Amino acid sequence: MRFSQAWIIARHDMGIFRHRWGVMGPLIGVPLGVAIGFPLLVSYIVATNGGSGLDSYLPQLIDAFSFWFVIGAAILPTAIAAYSVVGEKVEKSLEPLLSTPTTDGEILLGKTLSAFVPTILALWAGSVLFQVLIDGFTRGALGYLFYPNWAMFVILFALAPLVSLYAIELSVLVSSRVTDARSAQQYASVTFVPLIFLYVAGEIGLSLGTTNLLYLAGIFGVAVLVLFQVSRRIFHREEILTRWK
Amino acid sequence: MIHAEGLTKRFGDLTAVDQLSLDIAEGEVFGFLGPNGAGKTTTVRMLAALISKTSGRAEVAGFEIGNEAAELKIRERIGVLPDNVGLYDSTSAYQNLEYFGRLHRMDPATLRKNIERLLRMMDLWEKKDAPVSTYSKGMKQKVAIARALVHDPILLFLDEPTANLDPEAAKMVRDVLLELKKENRTIFLNTHNLDEAQRICDRVGIIRTRLLTVGSVDVLRSGFSRKQTVVRLERGSEEIVAAVKRKLGTDGVALSGDRLLVDVDDPERENPDINEAVVAAGGRVIELSQVSPSLEEVYLKLVHEEKPAP
Numbered sequence: 369m370r371f372s373q374a375w376i377i378a379r380h381d382m383g384i385f386r387h388r389w390g391v392m393g394p395l396i397g398v399p400l401g402v403a404i405g406f407p408l409l410v411s412y413i414v415a416t417n418g419g420s421g422l423d424s425y426l427p428q429l430i431d432a433f434s435f436w437f438v439i440g441a442a443i444l445p446t447a448i449a450a451y452s453v454v455g456e457k458v459e460k461s462l463e464p465l466l467s468t469p470t471t472d473g474e475i476l477l478g479k480t481l482s483a484f485v486p487t488i489l490a491l492w493a494g495s496v497l498f499q500v501l502i503d504g505f506t507r508g509a510l511g512y513l514f515y516p517n518w519a520m521f522v523i524l525f526a527l528a529p530l531v532s533l534y535a536i537e538l539s540v541l542v543s544s545r546v547t548d549a550r551s552a553q554q555y556a557s558v559t560f561v562p563l564i565f566l567y568v569a570g571e572i573g574l575s576l577g578t579t580n581l582l583y584l585a586g587i588f589g590v591a592v593l594v595l596f597q598v599s600r601r602i603f604h605r606e607e608i609l610t611r612w613k
Numbered sequence: 614m615i616h617a618e619g620l621t622k623r624f625g626d627l628t629a630v631d632q633l634s635l636d637i638a639e640g641e642v643f644g645f646l647g648p649n650g651a652g653k654t655t656t657v658r659m660l661a662a663l664i665s666k667t668s669g670r671a672e673v674a675g676f677e678i679g680n681e682a683a684e685l686k687i688r689e690r691i692g693v694l695p696d697n698v699g700l701y702d703s704t705s706a707y708q709n710l711e712y713f714g715r716l717h718r719m720d721p722a723t724l725r726k727n728i729e730r731l732l733r734m735m736d737l738w739e740k741k742d743a744p745v746s747t748y749s750k751g752m753k754q755k756v757a758i759a760r761a762l763v764h765d766p767i768l769l770f771l772d773e774p775t776a777n778l779d780p781e782a783a784k785m786v787r788d789v790l791l792e793l794k795k796e797n798r799t800i801f802l803n804t805h806n807l808d809e810a811q812r813i814c815d816r817v818g819i820i821r822t823r824l825l826t827v828g829s830v831d832v833l834r835s836g837f838s839r840k841q842t843v844v845r846l847e848r849g850s851e852e853i854v855a856a857v858k859r860k861l862g863t864d865g866v867a868l869s870g871d872r873l874l875v876d877v878d879d880p881e882r883e884n885p886d887i888n889e890a891v892v893a894a895g896g897r898v899i900e901l902s903q904v905s906p907s908l909e910e911v912y913l914k915l916v917h918e919e920k921p922a923p
Contacts (some may be wrong), residue, residue, distance in 0.1 A: 376715045384703055460697035464760065466663055467693035468716040469685045606664045610624065 369477065373470045377478025381452050382486060391447050395486055398440050399494025406433040407501035414509040422509050430502055431576045434520055435567050437491050437498075441528035442535045442560035444490065448483035449539035450552035457547065457612065466605050476540070476603045483536045484529070491528055495520070522581040530588040535559040537595035544602050544612050614639045614768055614799045615660060619669035622655050629655040631823045632669065637816075639767075642790075642800045644814030646807065648916055651821045653803040654696060657770045660801070662687040674768050689717065692761035696772040696803075698753050702746040706737055706756045709745060710763045717764035724763070731759040735789060751782025758789055769793070772803045787813070807908045817908070825915045833911045841904045842884055844873040847897040856894035860886050 385391040410430065414422065456462045465475065499515035506514040542555040566576070566584070601607075615637040622630040630652040637643045647653050658664045660673050662684035674690040676683040700709050707728060714724035732738040735755040745753060754774060761769060774790065775783040783806075790813050793800060804810050810817050811830050818827040826833060846853065849868045857866045857875060861883060865876030873891070877883045880903050891898055 373716065376712070380701075380712050383708075384701060387703060459699060459702060460695075461699035461701055463663070463695040463697070464693065464699045464713070464757075465716075467661060467688060467691075467695070468713060469689040469718070470716055471681065471685070609658060609664055 369471060369473045371477070373474040374477035374481060377465075377470070377475060378481035378485065381448075381479065381482035384455075385448055385451060385482070385486070388451060391451055394447055395444055395490050398444060399437075399490045400497075402433075402436045402440060403494040403497035403501065406430075406436065407498060407505060409433075410502060411505050414505055426506070426510060427514065430506070430514055431519060432567060433502075434495075434498070434523055435563075435576050437495055437523050438527050438531050439560050439563045439567060440491055440494075441487060441532040442563055443557070444487040445483040445532050445536045446539045446553050446557060446559065448486065449479065449536045450543060450550075452479045452482050453540055453543035454546065454548060454552045457543070462608055462612075466608065472603055472605050473600065476599060479540065479603075480533070480536050483539070484532055487532050488529055492524060495524055518578045519576065519581055522578055522585060526585040527581055527588065530585055530592055531559075531563070533592045534588050534595060537592065537599045540599045541595070541602060544608075614641070615643075615671070615673050615801065617660070617669065617671040620656070620659060620666055620671050621668045622652070622659055622664070623667045628822060630659070630820075633820070633824050635818060635824065635827065637799065637801065639799055640797045641816065642794050642798075642802060642814045644810035644817035645801060645803045645820060646805070646810055646817055646912055647820040648805075651916075653820060654772055656820070657693070657772050657801065657803055661691055661693050661770050663693075689764075690766055691768045691770060692764070692766035694757055694761045694769070694771045694774055696776065698757035700745045700753055700756055700760070703744055705742045706732060706745055706748070706759070707741040709756060710760055713760050714763045719764055727763055727765060728759075731762055734792065735759050749782065750778055751785045754778060754782065754786050755789060758786070762793075768799045768801070770801045770803075773805065774802070775804070775806055775809060783809075807912055811908045819912055819915050821916055830908055834905050834908060840877050840880055842875045842877050842880055842887060843902050843904055844875065844887060844891060844898055845900040845902075846871050846873055846891065847899055849873060850894070850896065853891055853894045853896045856890040857887055860890035 410426070410433070413426070413429070456465065470478075499520065503513045503515050506512065538559050539552060543552045546552050546555065615635065617633050617635045620630060620633040620635075621628065633652075633656060645653050645656065655664070659666050659678065660671060662673070662678050666678060671678045673687050676686045676690075678684060678687065701712070704712075710728045710731065711724065714727065719727070728741075729738065732741050735758070737752060737755060737759075740748070740752070745756060748756065758771070758774065761771070771790070775786050778786060787809060790800070790802070790809075794813060802810070802814060814830065816827065816829050817833065819825045819833075849871050851868070853873065854866050854868050857873065858864060861875070861877075863876065867874045873887075875883075875887055877887075884901060884903075888898055888901060
């Protein structure tokens with residue numbers, strides 16, 4: 369598999385998405401909303417509680433908030449991947465693409481990268497702002513800088529990328545069976561439902577510390593490997609040309 | 614350039630292409646005719662290494678279809694225009710061509726040169742930066758043809774390039790095809806349009822799952838349908854009709870105004886007899902001409918009789 373071929377496809381798709389508000393809106397809005405919204409909530413909590421008992425529950429609350437970067441990793445690429453594959457189906461541009469000297473795997477990798485790279489870059493950018501703002505509040509309220517920490521490291525460099533890949537592969541599978549991007553996005557959105565449960569569990573007491581996050585990353589790692597194999601089988605030239613609706 | 618032997622494609626119980634054997638030489642423009650569902654697109658997809666064959670073999674541009682490495686080489690050397698143009702509407706014609714040139718691993722300088730040459734040839738250079746969504750259907754089809762040519766392929770597969778175009782747009786595209794023919798390109802042209810095939814193709818094949826016939830338009834016309842002699846008379850009469858019938862020993866004689874229409878097998882032998890019979894019956898011949906069957910007649914006859922190739 370030639371990475372350069374996949375990267376040509378990814379760059380091309382990313383160039384197209386730059387002009388689509390349906391893709392760019394969530395890509396900018398979600399990380400920015402998380403990065404600003406939750407620190408503002410923390411500042412409100414700090415201000416209204418006046419420092420009593422913050423030591424015990426504020427770290428747990430912030431850990432739960434940071435889990436939104438995992439949820440974002442599931443939400444954001446579904447929109448891009450849906451446009452990336454279903455968009456080609458709608459414009460009927462898959463057949464010309466398949467007629468080029470690229471392998472099925474290179475095309476699938478290109479489509480995956482076009483959804484993965486902007487998602488991860490947007491989440492990382494948002495996380496920098498989030499961590500700086502949270503630190504701004506925790507230095508006064510808790511007396512130390514909450515970030516950087518290992519839990520956030522695991523979220524940004526293991527869990528979020530794996531969840532993102534998981535959501536992309538699932539979107540590719542869904543995209544092969546539907547004929548419009550909105551449906552693909554809706555079906556693929558089931559990805560983040562279990563993550564929402566985890567977030568709520570984190571809010572009410574489940575530890576979202578480093579160890580549990582690593583376990584979660586392992587589970588998603590296995591899921592990504594399985595889904596990638598299934599996607600490879602479905603994203604097959606002949607299957608696309610003769611069976612995809 | 615293309616050599617196929619017993620090429621067959623089945624989808625479950627359905628046989629889409631059955632035992633196709635075909636040779637297409639370098640520089641030849643080959644027209645592939647057939648009704649909807651006859652297997653034209655499936656044939657192109659097999660030869661363009663897009664879908665697998667069920668049985669048989671085929672060599673395209675020097676490589677055998679059927680293994681991934683060879684199929685990549687085939688796709689490097691061919692250009693394909695599918696039946697849907699499939700352009701990226703939000704990007705410009707230039708960007709569409711540039712993307713496909715990059716996927717063909719062209720060096721940037723050659724790519725730029727080819728894009729300019731093709732867009733100028735298609736008369737689209739002035740609009741090269743406008744989004745394709747603003748183009749007319751004919752212009753989009755020309756961009757799609759340019760896309761198939763951007764890497765300078767040695768073999769071009771065109772699937773219904775003028776289908777669904779208005780007459781003016783179809784003429785625009787046909788003119789481009791004639792230009793490509795002048796450049797001595799090898800072209801495999803799937804078409805419904807018999808007039809187009811007659812004007813552009815060196816040879817045509819007619820398919821209905823099986824290849825029914827293949828040959829030059831002239832050979833097909835002379836070999837597969839009735840011939841007719843048309844005699845323009847000073848004045849037609851039933852006596853003349855009866856005289857010609859008697860002379861040739863056939864019932865295939867009819868009068869239409871002042872024209873006598875006679876079905877013949879061998880015009881060189883029978884036309885003098887027709888002339889003689891007309892004169893003997895008191896008629897006067899003003900003009901005698903031979904009418905060849907159109908490709909359309911050949912096509913309809915073959916497709917409806919479903920006669921296999923000899």
